[in-house]
Each structure stands twice: as C-alpha cells, then as structure tokens.
Amino acid sequence: MAVKCDNCPLRELEIFVPFTTEEARFMKGFKIGELTVDAQTPLLIEGSNAPQLYTVLAGQGVRFKTLEDGRRQVVNFVFPGDFIGLQAGVMGEMGHSITSATEMTLCVFDRAEIWSLFKSHPDRAFDLTWLAASEEMFLGESLATIGQRSALEAVAWTLQRLFQRGEALGLTTANEMPLPFRQQDLADALGLSLVHTNKTLAKLKDRGMVLWQDGVLGILDRTGLSDVAGIPMEALRPRPLI
Amino acid sequence: MAVKCDNCPLRELEIFVPFTTEEARFMKGFKIGELTVDAQTPLLIEGSNAPQLYTVLAGQGVRFKTLEDGRRQVVNFVFPGDFIGLQAGVMGEMGHSITSATEMTLCVFDRAEIWSLFKSHPDRAFDLTWLAASEEMFLGESLATIGQRSALEAVAWTLQRLFQRGEALGLTTANEMPLPFRQQDLADALGLSLVHTNKTLAKLKDRGMVLWQDGVLGILDRTGLSDVAGIPMEALRPRPLI
DNA sequence: CGAATGCTTGATGTTCTTCAAAGGTTGTGG
DNA sequence: CCACAACCTTTGAAGAACATCAAGCATTCG
Numbered sequence: 001m002a003v004k005c006d007n008c009p010l011r012e013l014e015i016f017v018p019f020t021t022e023e024a025r026f027m028k029g030f031k032i033g034e035l036t037v038d039a040q041t042p043l044l045i046e047g048s049n050a051p052q053l054y055t056v057l058a059g060q061g062v063r064f065k066t067l068e069d070g071r072r073q074v075v076n077f078v079f080p081g082d083f084i085g086l087q088a089g090v091m092g093e094m095g096h097s098i099t100s101a102t103e104m105t106l107c108v109f110d111r112a113e114i115w116s117l118f119k120s121h122p123d124r125a126f127d128l129t130w131l132a133a134s135e136e137m138f139l140g141e142s143l144a145t146i147g148q149r150s151a152l153e154a155v156a157w158t159l160q161r162l163f164q165r166g167e168a169l170g171l172t173t174a175n176e177m178p179l180p181f182r183q184q185d186l187a188d189a190l191g192l193s194l195v196h197t198n199k200t201l202a203k204l205k206d207r208g209m210v211l212w213q214d215g216v217l218g219i220l221d222r223t224g225l226s227d228v229a230g231i232p233m234e235a236l237r238p239r240p241l242i
Numbered sequence: 243m244a245v246k247c248d249n250c251p252l253r254e255l256e257i258f259v260p261f262t263t264e265e266a267r268f269m270k271g272f273k274i275g276e277l278t279v280d281a282q283t284p285l286l287i288e289g290s291n292a293p294q295l296y297t298v299l300a301g302q303g304v305r306f307k308t309l310e311d312g313r314r315q316v317v318n319f320v321f322p323g324d325f326i327g328l329q330a331g332v333m334g335e336m337g338h339s340i341t342s343a344t345e346m347t348l349c350v351f352d353r354a355e356i357w358s359l360f361k362s363h364p365d366r367a368f369d370l371t372w373l374a375a376s377e378e379m380f381l382g383e384s385l386a387t388i389g390q391r392s393a394l395e396a397v398a399w400t401l402q403r404l405f406q407r408g409e410a411l412g413l414t415t416a417n418e419m420p421l422p423f424r425q426q427d428l429a430d431a432l433g434l435s436l437v438h439t440n441k442t443l444a445k446l447k448d449r450g451m452v453l454w455q456d457g458v459l460g461i462l463d464r465t466g467l468s469d470v471a472g473i474p475m476e477a478l479r480p481r482p483l484i
Numbered sequence: 485c486g487a488a489t490g491c492t493t494g495a496t497g498t499t500c501t502t503c504a505a506a507g508g509t510t511g512t513g514g
Numbered sequence: 515c516c517a518c519a520a521c522c523t524t525t526g527a528a529g530a531a532c533a534t535c536a537a538g539c540a541t542t543c544g
Contacts, residue, residue, distance in 0.1 A: 065386045068472055073386035087375045090368065095379030118364040118371075125367050126360045130332045132374035137329055137337030139381035144307045144315035146388050147433025151532070182490065191389025193533050198492065230310055393500075424522065435501050440524060485544105492539075501530070508523075514516090 005031060010057065010081050015168040016241040026121055027242075033108040037100050039180075044085055044098040051111050053085035055242050059104030060180055064188065065096045074189035076138065077101075077181065079165050083131055083242045089114045102180045109242075127240035134239060146191050149230065151200045154190045156228040159210055163219050168236045179217035204228075247273060250483075252299065252323050257410040258483040268363055269484075275350040279342050281422075286327055286340040293353050295327035297484055301346030302422055306430065307338045316431035318380065319343075319423065321407050325373055325484045331356045344422045351484075369482035376481060388433050391472065393442045396432045398470040401452055405461050410478045421459035446470070 005028045010016060019027065035054070037043065044050050046065060061078035075096050078084060088094045089111050118125045145154050166177035187197035204210045209225045211218040219225060226233040247270045252258060261269065277296070279285065286292050288307060303320035317338050320326065330336045331353050360367045387396050408419035429439035446452045451467045453460040461467060468475040 065382055067386060067390055071386075071390040073382075073389045075382045075385055086371075087379055090372045090375045091379070095382045115364075115368070118368050122357075122360040122364065122367065125364065125371070126332065126357070129328075129360075129367070129371045129374055132371055132378055133329045133332045136374055136378045136381060137333070139378060139385060140307055140315075140317045140337045143317055143381060143385055143388065144309060144313075146385065147315045147430075148309055148313040184490080188389075194491090195493090195534080196532055199532095202492080426522080436523090437502080437525090438500055441500095444524080487543085489542080490540085492537100494536090494538105496533100496535080498531105498533070500532085501528100503528080504526085506523105506525085508521100510519100510521080512517100512519085514518100 008057070010241055013081075013168070013170060015236060015238055016081060017238050019241070023121075023124065026117075026124065030109050030113055030117065031107055032110045035106045035108050037104050037106070039100055039102050041100045041104075042097065043100060043104075043106075044088065044094050044096075046094050046097040048088070048094055049092045050085050050088040050094065053083070053089050053109040053111055053114070054106040055109070056080050056082045056084065057105040057107055059100060059102045060178075061098055061100045061102075061104060062181065062185055063096045063098050072188045073191070074185055076135075076142070077162065077165075077185075077189075079171075080169055081239075081241055083128075085111070086128065086132060101185070124242070127242060130240055131242065142189075151190070151192055151196055152203060153228055153230055154192070155186070155197065155200045156204060156209070156225050157230065158186065158189060159204075159212070159217060159219075160225055160229045160231065160233060163217060164233070164236055166217075175220065175222075176216055176218045178215055179212060180215045250299070252483055255323075255410065255412060257478060257480055258323060259480050261483070265363075265366065268359075268366065272351050272355055272359065273349055274352045277348045277350050279346050279348070281342055281344050283342045283346075284339065285342060285346075285348070286330065286336050286338075288336050288339045290330070290336055291334050292327050292330040292336060295325065295331050295351040295353055295356070296348040297351070298322050298324045298326065299347040299349055301342060301344045302420075303340055303342045303344075303346060304423065304427055305338050305340050314430045315433070316427055318377075318384070319404065319407075319427075319431075321413075322411055323481075323483055325370075327353070328370065328374060343427070366484070369484060372482055373484065384431075393432070393434055393438055394445060395470055395472055396434070397428070397439065397442045398446060398451070398467050399472065400428065400431060401446075401454070401459060401461075402467055402471045402473065402475060405459060406475070406478055408459075417462065417464075418458055418460045420457055421454060422457045 005024060011019065056078060058080055063075040063078060065073045065075060078098060084098055145157050149157060162179060163177060166172045171177045183197055184194050187194045201212060209221045211220060222233050247266060253261065298320060300322055305317040305320060307315045307317060320340060326340055387399050391399060404421060405419060408414045413419045425439050426436050429436045443454060451463045453462060464475050
C-alpha cells in the first residue's frame with residue numbers, strides 16, 4: 001500500500017488549503033489504509049454506523065437517500081477531496097448511502113480516532129466542522145434549486161456546479177470534464193422524471209449551452225449557462241482537506 | 243440581564259444531553275448576553291458575516307434563502323435550543339437568512355470565542371460538529387421530501403416533523419402546539435404555491451388528520467398522518483445544547 | 485446472438501401553478 | 515367607533531409544467 005499523504009496529489013490543488021507539516025504528520029497517523037473499489041460498489045449505507053471514514057482520492061460517487069417505497073433522492077455527487085462518513089463519525093449513523101459511480105480510491109481513517117482528533121488537534125477539528133457547515137450550505141442551495149427553480153434552471157444549475165467542481169479539481173481539459181453518471185442520477189438529484197430530465201438536457205443542448213455525451217460534459221456557452229442557472233460561473237472557495 | 247445558564251429552562255428537557263458542571267461554567271463565560279427581538283425581525287442575513295452566534299431560548303423563527311429574483315426557499319424552522327449562526331462562525335458567511343416569526347429570546351455568544359472553544363473544550367467542539375452534521379442530515383431528508391414526495395405527503399411529513407419537535411420541547415398540550423407561521427412559509431418550505439398548499443392542508447383536514455388554525459397545530463390522527471408522511475411518529479433523539 | 489442497460493422521442497394524463505376574487509381578522513387614522 | 519387598508523386564508527377556473535406510458539434505438543456484454 002502506498003502511503004501517499006506526503007505527496008498526495010490532491011494537496012497540489014489550489015482549492016485545498018495547505019497542510020502544515022505538523023498536520024501532515026498527524027494525518028499520516030490518522031490514516032489506516034487505502035481502499036480501491038469498483039464502480040457501483042456501496043461504500044456507506046444509510047442508517048448504518050460505519051467503522052471507517054474516507055477521503056476520496058480518485059473517482060466519483062453518489063450520495064443518496066432511499067425512501068421506504070424505493071424512491072431515491074440523490075443528495076450530492078462525490079468527488080476527489082470529499083470527506084465521507086462524517087455523519088457516522090459524529091452521530092453514529094449515516095443519513096444517506098454512498099455508492100461509487102466509477103472505480104474509486106479512498107484514504108481510510110479509523111472512526112475511533114476521531115475523538116483523539118478533537119482532543120489533540122483543534123485545527124483539524126475546526127476543519128471538520130467547516131466541512132460539515134459547508135455541506136449544510138450546499139444542501140440549502142440544492143433545496144432552493146429543487147424547490148424554486150424550473151427544470152431547465154435546475155439542470156443548468158447542477159451542471160454548472162459540477163463543472164465548477166471539476167475545474168477546481170483539475171479534471172477539466174478546455175471546456176470538458178468526465179461526468180460518469182447516468183441521466184437517471186441527475187433526475188433523482190433534481191426530483192424530476194428521467195424522461196423530463198432527458199428532454200430538458202436536449203433543450204440545453206439545442207441552445208448550444210452544454211453537451212453531455214458518453215460520460216463527458218462539455219460547456220459550450222458559459223455565460224448563457226450561467227444566466228439560466230442563475231449563479232455566476234466563478235471559482236470555488238478554498239476548503240480544507242482531511 | 244438575567245444570566246440564566248445555571249437554571250436555563252432548556253436544560254431540563256430530556257431532548258438535550260446534560261451539561262457537566264465544567265461545561266456549564268465554560269458556557270457561562272462563552273455567553274455574552276441575552277437578546278430579545280420582536281416578531282418579524284431579521285437576525286442573520288445570507289451572505290453576511292455575523293459577529294455573533296445565538297442559541298434560541300424562546301420563540302420561533304424561519305431560516306430561508308432568497309434567490310436573485312426574489313423567490314424564497316424556507317430551509318428550516320427555528321425552535322428553542324437551536325444554535326444559529328454556525329455557518330458564519332466557521333466559514334465566515336451565512337448560507338441563509340434567519341428571521342423571527344414570534345418574539346424571540348436568544349442567548350448571545352461571541353463569534354471570536356469559537357476558536358477558543360475548539361482549543362480548550364474539545365467536547366463542546368465535538369457537539370458543534372454534531373449539530374452541523376445533524377442539520378446536514380435533516381436537510382438531506384428535506385431534499386428527499388421536496389424532490390420525491392407528493393404535495394400531500396410533503397405537507398404531512400413537515401407537520402409531523404414540526405410536531406415531533408414541539409413535543410420534544412414541551413410545547414405541546416395534548417395534541418396541540420403553537421405553530422406561528424403562515425401558510426406561505428410552509429409553501430416556501432416545500433416549493434409549492436400558496437394556493438396548492440392551502441388546498442393540500444384542507445385535504446388533510448378533511449381526512450381528520452390535522453387541524454392548523456389561528457397559529458395552533460392539532461394532530462387528530464397520529465397514525466394516519468404518520469402513514470401519509472411516510473415516517474414513524476417517534477421521539478427525537480437527544481442532542482447537545484450549546 | 486440475445487439480454488441488459490441507458491438514451492431518445494411521441495402521446496396522453498395529472499399534479500401543480502397562475503389568475504382572479506371574496507371573506508375574515510387586525511390595526512390604524514379620522 | 516367607524517371606515518379603510520393590510521394581511522392572511524379560502525375557493526373556483528384555466529393553463530402550464532411535469533409525470534407516466536409506450537416504444538424504438540444504440541451500445542455493451544456474456
């Protein structure tokens with residue numbers, strides 16, 4: 001197993017605030033291994049109390065909740081740098097499930113160590129709270145999108161957000177990035193039917209704004225998309241990396 | 243100003259995990275005052291960086307986001323025991339606004355002290371993270387409700403959740419609790435129009451499940467409501483009080 | 485080659501929105 | 515103390531956005 005904390009590729013990215021050397025040393029101890037899983041592998045299950053926490057090193061996944069009758073709500077998409085399992089880590093229960101969409105590589109941490117993190121590394125504990133608050137903020141925006149925006153606006157909003165994350169993570173080349181999800185995933189994220197999502201995507205494509213084919217998302221008209229999405233196309237703010 | 247930490251009425255409630263005496267002493271120092279505001283007073287503004295954090299001692303309020311064009315999404319309702327301003331506290335910016343719906347009394351904390359909390363009181367810091375994760379979990383459920391449930395299910399779900407909170411906080415008498423919001427607030431919480439929300443409420447009323455009139459919510463058929471809501475009517479789990 | 489999966493498109497329904505208006509309550513100024 | 519405005523709730527009617535149903539097409543995989 002490659003212990004890569006020191007030369008973790010994610011640390012190079014501007015989106016992540018730099019570690020101090022002391023922090024890096026602690027994180028190396030906090031880490032207990034590395035995990036690689038295939039696409040479509042369940043990582044965490046809603047309602048369960050996972051013994052492990054992860055930071056995504058590579059690959060994409062999906063966070064989702066399942067209702068009693070099988071309806072599915074995609075809560076967010078998972079990208080490199082995301083810390084997953086925090087809810088189980090602090091509350092003892094996950095509020096949603098996470099499944100890989102591609103092959104994924106994860107940094108594995110011991111859930112039992114989280115308390116020692118709070119006791120001996122207040123700066124890292126603060127970062128953890130920062131991440132939780134950040135996720136809360138994002139879910140608030142998602143709520144506003146699903147609740148208030150039309151299907152066209154919502155799809156534009158989501159694709160733009162995904163692209164912004166892709167850019168921050170260096171996944172883009174020119175105006176394209178890999179987007180290894182199904183239209184059904186997007187539909188479940190927006191509370192729309194697959195059919196209507198498909199037709200809405202077609203509308204954005206007809207307008208020459210985006211093109212999402214074969215797992216690749218292309219942004220053809222940034223300002224046009226931004227107008228429909230109702231948010232500016234700007235860089236994401238730096239965030240801590242756990 | 244009454245320094246009431248020691249005999250804070252909220253501490254009596256089972257929903258809140260008890261303070262240790264040491265924690266209580268620290269909280270007393272963390273607290274810098276008490277604030278009472280009228281109904282319909284803005285407490286925190288989206289995008290701003292509030293210098294103060296609050297714990298709600300009494301009264302109700304509304305968390306909401308406003309879109310560029312004025313559409314409003316109610317993110318959650320605010321009840322006694324809620325800690326507000328955490329996003330500004332850790333990220334330096336609020337993701338939503340908060341306005342009082344009734345007269346409210348708030349415990350005021352100094353935002354600058356939050357860092358000392360992390361350094362010297364890891365247990366309290368952990369509680370803060372717990373709260374953030376808990377809010378994240380709730381927003382995930384809300385997302386699933388807005389995205390997947392029908393109007394009838396969504397209204398039932400929301401009223402049940404509100405009543406569960408009311409019970410945990412001792413606001414209920416028999417099957418009633420004060421619910422000082424407008425139908426428009428509920429509509430904005432669910433992404434529905436006011437008209438449709440009204441008609442949906444009438445439907446639940448016709449079925450003899452709930453009655454919401456003159457600021458009082460009555461639950462007439464708990465099991466029936468629970469069935470429509472799609473979640474069990476059970477007590478909320480204990481949570482930390484900050 | 486057949487089966488499975490995901491994308492696409494047309495036709496038909498239903499949920500929900502918008503528009504419009506009226507009734508009840510509260511507060512305020514004349 | 516009445517008149518009037520402001521606010522919230524309620525109800526009916528018409529229209530739009532989105533869901534459901536159904537089927538065809540392409541690609542992948544065993």
